[in-house]
Amino acid sequence: MIWAIIIIAGFILDRLSKLWVLDKIEGNPVTVIDKFFYLRHLENEGAAFSILQGKTLFFIIITSVIALFMIGFLVKNKNKFLRLSIALILPGALGNLYDRIFNDGKVVDFLEFHFGSYAFPTFNVADCFVVVGTIFLAIYILFIYKEVPKVEAVKADDDTK
Numbered sequence: 001m002i003w004a005i006i007i008i009a010g011f012i013l014d015r016l017s018k019l020w021v022l023d024k025i026e027g028n029p030v031t032v033i034d035k036f037f038y039l040r041h042l043e044n045e046g047a048a049f050s051i052l053q054g055k056t057l058f059f060i061i062i063t064s065v066i067a068l069f070m071i072g073f074l075v076k077n078k079n080k081f082l083r084l085s086i087a088l089i090l091p092g093a094l095g096n097l098y099d100r101i102f103n104d105g106k107v108v109d110f111l112e113f114h115f116g117s118y119a120f121p122t123f124n125v126a127d128c129f130v131v132v133g134t135i136f137l138a139i140y141i142l143f144i145y146k147e148v149p150k151v152e153a154v155k156a157d158d159d160t161k
Contacts, residue, residue: 003074003087010091011098014126018099018108029112037113042122043106056105063097082140088133095126 021041029040046053067090074086099107109122 006087007090014095017125021110040112042109085136092126092129
């Protein structure tokens with residue numbers, strides 16, 4: 001049940017942040033920390049770093065299928081760390097999926113960071129959930145997951161020897 005709360009709360013946080021941006025930020029960016037952090041309303045039709053621009057139907061189908069698989073893993077698997085990883089990825093995936101379906105294929109991005117002369121691509125709260133959840137998933141796969149040893153089936157005739 002805690003997993004459902006994380007997913008719903010994350011989705012709501014993403015939606016509220018995007019609604020706020022749509023209502024409050026137009027045109028020029030809002031400076032939060034000069035020369036480092038800005039709020040800038042952008043809309044992205046692609047994926048991370050604006051790749052695959054305009055492939056909305058592809059993103060809707062892929063995200064929907066992967067989200068269904070993740071819900072299945074969440075229900076079937078009992079490892080708490082894996083469940084947390086999935087529960088963090090899902091609200092991000094669902095938040096951006098919502099945008100693609102109800103915002104003409106565009107995802108609302110607004111968090112912009114600058115590092116010297118480099119401006120990191122603008123992103124949103126949903127992206128943060130996906131990245132943190134994916135980092136946790138990588139930790140699970142690399143350091144926690146243990147493959148269950150395969151048990152060889154013993155033939156009935158082997159028992160008679």
